[in-house]
Amino acid sequence: MDADAKLRVREALLAHLEAQQRVTGTAVGREDSAARLDQDSSFSVDDQSQAAVAGDLGGLYAQVEERQHSTVANAESIDFTPTSEVRPGAIVVLDGDHYVVGVVSSPFECDGVTYEGMTTGAPLFAAIKGLHAGGTFTFAGAEHRVDSVA
Numbered sequence: 001m002d003a004d005a006k007l008r009v010r011e012a013l014l015a016h017l018e019a020q021q022r023v024t025g026t027a028v029g030r031e032d033s034a035a036r037l038d039q040d041s042s043f044s045v046d047d048q049s050q051a052a053v054a055g056d057l058g059g060l061y062a063q064v065e066e067r068q069h070s071t072v073a074n075a076e077s078i079d080f081t082p083t084s085e086v087r088p089g090a091i092v093v094l095d096g097d098h099y100v101v102g103v104v105s106s107p108f109e110c111d112g113v114t115y116e117g118m119t120t121g122a123p124l125f126a127a128i129k130g131l132h133a134g135g136t137f138t139f140a141g142a143e144h145r146v147d148s149v150a
Contacts, residue, residue: 001091001150003082005111009091010080012110013100013117017072020106075103084149086128088120093147094128101125 079089086092088102098115105117118125127139128146135146 001082001148006080006082006091006150009100009110009115010075010078012108013103013105013115014072014075016108017075017103017105021072071104075105078102082150084132086125086131086146086149091115091150092118092128093149094124094144096147 081089083090086101090101092099092101098113099118100115101118102120103117104119105115107114107116109115120129124139127137128135131137131146131149133146133148137144137146
């Protein structure tokens with residue numbers, strides 16, 4: 001994988017993370033709106049209960065949105081220059097699965113390949129940190145091989 005391909009993966013990752021953040025932001029707005037009762041109208045106890053639940057959900061979504069904002073900022077700061085060693089910013093292929101090291105992310109597509117994020121706090125990262133293509137490691141009781149590192 002060359003530097004241009006890594007940049008496309010980085011751009012796809014950021015677009016994916018930002019899209020998730022926008023969806024969560026929309027949910028925050030929707031729940032905040034549902035939590036507000038028109039004080040000039042009459043409302044039932046059920047209306048009050050539903051507004052309280054919506055307020056709680058809005059607060060939870062806001063916390064998720066804050067974490068997503070932090071994840072985007074982290075992804076933007078990672079060094080995506082080509083590397084031969086497993087480290088944050090590396091793209092690692094293990095048993096045919098593609099990972100972007102250093103950021104949490106659900107699966108996303110780039111150039112027809114599915115990638116997933118792997119945080120530096122993940123047990124798998126601890127097992128492969130510093131390895132190069134062809135390196136072997138044991139994880140979950142099984143021997144594995146690093147297919148490639150970029």
